[in-house]
Amino acid sequence: MKLNKTTLSDLPSGVSRPQYNRANLKHGIIHIGVGGFHRAHQAMYTDRLLQQGGNDDWAICGVGLREADRTMQSVLAEQDYLYTLIELGSDGTNALSVIGAITDFLFAPDDPDRVIEKLASPDVRIVSLTITEGGYNVDDNTGLFNHEHPDVVHDLQHPQQPRTVFGFLTEALARRRNRGLAPFTIMSCDNLPHNGHAARSALLAFAYMRDAGLAEWIDQQVTFPCSMVDRITPGTTPAHTEWLKLSHGIEDRWPVICEPFTQWVLEDNFCNGRPDWASAGARFTGNVAPYELMKIRLLNASHSAMAYLGYLAGYRYTHEVMADSRFTDFIRAFMDEDVTPILGDIPGVDLVGYKATLIDRFSNPQVGDQLARLCLDGSSKIPKFLVPTIRALIQESRPLDRVALVIASWAVYLKGKDEAGHLHEVRDPLAERLQTAVQDRDSLNQTFLGMEDLFSRDLIHSRAFCAAFESAVKRLESDGVLATLESLSVT
Ligand code: NAD
Numbered sequence: 001m002k003l004n005k006t007t008l009s010d011l012p013s014g015v016s017r018p019q020y021n022r023a024n025l026k027h028g029i030i031h032i033g034v035g036g037f038h039r040a041h042q043a044m045y046t047d048r049l050l051q052q053g054g055n056d057d058w059a060i061c062g063v064g065l066r067e068a069d070r071t072m073q074s075v076l077a078e079q080d081y082l083y084t085l086i087e088l089g090s091d092g093t094n095a096l097s098v099i100g101a102i103t104d105f106l107f108a109p110d111d112p113d114r115v116i117e118k119l120a121s122p123d124v125r126i127v128s129l130t131i132t133e134g135g136y137n138v139d140d141n142t143g144l145f146n147h148e149h150p151d152v153v154h155d156l157q158h159p160q161q162p163r164t165v166f167g168f169l170t171e172a173l174a175r176r177r178n179r180g181l182a183p184f185t186i187m188s189c190d191n192l193p194h195n196g197h198a199a200r201s202a203l204l205a206f207a208y209m210r211d212a213g214l215a216e217w218i219d220q221q222v223t224f225p226c227s228m229v230d231r232i233t234p235g236t237t238p239a240h241t242e243w244l245k246l247s248h249g250i251e252d253r254w255p256v257i258c259e260p261f262t263q264w265v266l267e268d269n270f271c272n273g274r275p276d277w278a279s280a281g282a283r284f285t286g287n288v289a290p291y292e293l294m295k296i297r298l299l300n301a302s303h304s305a306m307a308y309l310g311y312l313a314g315y316r317y318t319h320e321v322m323a324d325s326r327f328t329d330f331i332r333a334f335m336d337e338d339v340t341p342i343l344g345d346i347p348g349v350d351l352v353g354y355k356a357t358l359i360d361r362f363s364n365p366q367v368g369d370q371l372a373r374l375c376l377d378g379s380s381k382i383p384k385f386l387v388p389t390i391r392a393l394i395q396e397s398r399p400l401d402r403v404a405l406v407i408a409s410w411a412v413y414l415k416g417k418d419e420a421g422h423l424h425e426v427r428d429p430l431a432e433r434l435q436t437a438v439q440d441r442d443s444l445n446q447t448f449l450g451m452e453d454l455f456s457r458d459l460i461h462s463r464a465f466c467a468a469f470e471s472a473v474k475r476l477e478s479d480g481v482l483a484t485l486e487s488l489s490v491t
Helices: 035-040 041-052 067-080 110-118 150-157 165-178 196-209 212-221 238-246 289-313 319-323 325-343 351-363 371-375 376-383 387-395 401-413 432-436 441-449 452-460 462-478 481-490
Strands: 027-032 057-065 083-086 095-099 102-107 125-131 185-188 227-230 257-258 261-268 284-285
Touching: 027 041, 027 102, 027 110, 035 041, 035 083, 035 165, 035 257, 035 284, 041 057, 041 095, 057 067, 057 110, 067 102, 067 150, 083 238, 095 110, 102 110, 102 185, 110 165, 150 196, 165 196, 165 212, 165 441, 196 289, 212 319, 289 319, 289 325, 289 351, 289 371, 289 401, 319 351, 319 371, 325 351, 325 387, 325 401, 325 481, 371 452, 376 387, 376 401, 376 432, 376 452, 387 401, 387 452, 387 462, 401 441, 432 441, 441 452, 441 462, 452 462, 462 481
Parallel strands: 027 057, 027 125, 057 102, 083 257, 125 185, 261 284
Antiparallel strands: 083 095, 227 261
């Protein structure tokens, strides 16, 4: 059965589906970047809200800005914007729901003005974004908005036919201002620290280049709440699409797969109203920073910790790593003894429970999270996820063996070969520089840890850390990952 509004009532009984009248809904939200994550996360929370009734002003209109979004547009249109969310349980059971919160999708390259007018519509009160970390157009070296990007230059010259998210938002806000309409909130749901601040500074940098008066109005009127978003959403594979058809008779051209766990913490800072996502399981707070810190220092840092060590040892998936007790012991000790003491209190969070959930999530065999994916772009991850913890441990003269081992495993991984001699490509924007830095074994401490832009001055200037790093590299070279982990758990 092809999934669309006429077949909703024929879905198998275990599949949840919209119980609300989708024809009555208004688009209060426009979402730019309708990929897997938005469909598994914000659209799912919004669907839960719509199921409760009384929230008809908050349906979502999707927008795609890139050529790659053309397929999503045509698939969703063919299915009346319905799709199946498959939650992959660790015990092998899957929960299925058909999500109805998205009720339209505009593909911007075909008709940019239609998208700008939709953004300028008085019904629209929130514009949310998942445009990936790179979508904010910030130069990694300077931390500044990249004014020279050809699409930015184009958008400044052709404000009525923009290509970038900044061009669309700025033109729509200009029209709202001219028409005496209130602006919309811009809500980033991308996985980057202080995502609201990142969205704000990028948009303002662009708007100031276009029109200082408009930029000041945006600065004063528009809010950019920060959010912490969490739900592992791997790419859908043909096998999942096929499974859905064979097991449930549902022909969905692009279902979404994700883990059962989900979390969304939002800064309560919306300039033009908001839905009550809290009643659908999200949390509103005045300050997202502690939650963000918890996620980055525990989840993301553990991912990096298991990625390089696991890959060198020959594992390829997180659940394979977590099935080895030497790794689970190591990750538990890293979270409990290295990270937790420096995290402080996180309001309303049971950290012991959170860490146990992380171990379960990492161990879920159905999610099939690839270590190769977690190994990507270490130069942007390690400095954010792990270095702040290491600096705090150095300052407090606490044990450094585990964190030094993780940094040592990254250095060894950068040589491009695992312990069995299999070659791998190092995928990182700084790959060349990083690989040069690990070439000469004798000067490894200076050339590698000496990259102060990545490691800060504190690491290379800490004798204790340099000694722990040197000893970890030696052990990896002579004994290998598994024996090194074993010896750590004994000491
Ligand atoms: P995806 O590849 O399925 O979708 C990415 C979307 O972003 C597409 O619609 C694409 O067109 C759009 N996009 C990319 N670059 C853009 C740009 N420069 N301007 C405008 N649009 C752009 O990826 P996804 O799994 O949906 O993840 C998207 C983002 O969500 C991630 O980068 C991350 O920040 C966040 N996130 C993802 C996960 C996850 O597990 N997948 C978890 C937490 C947060």
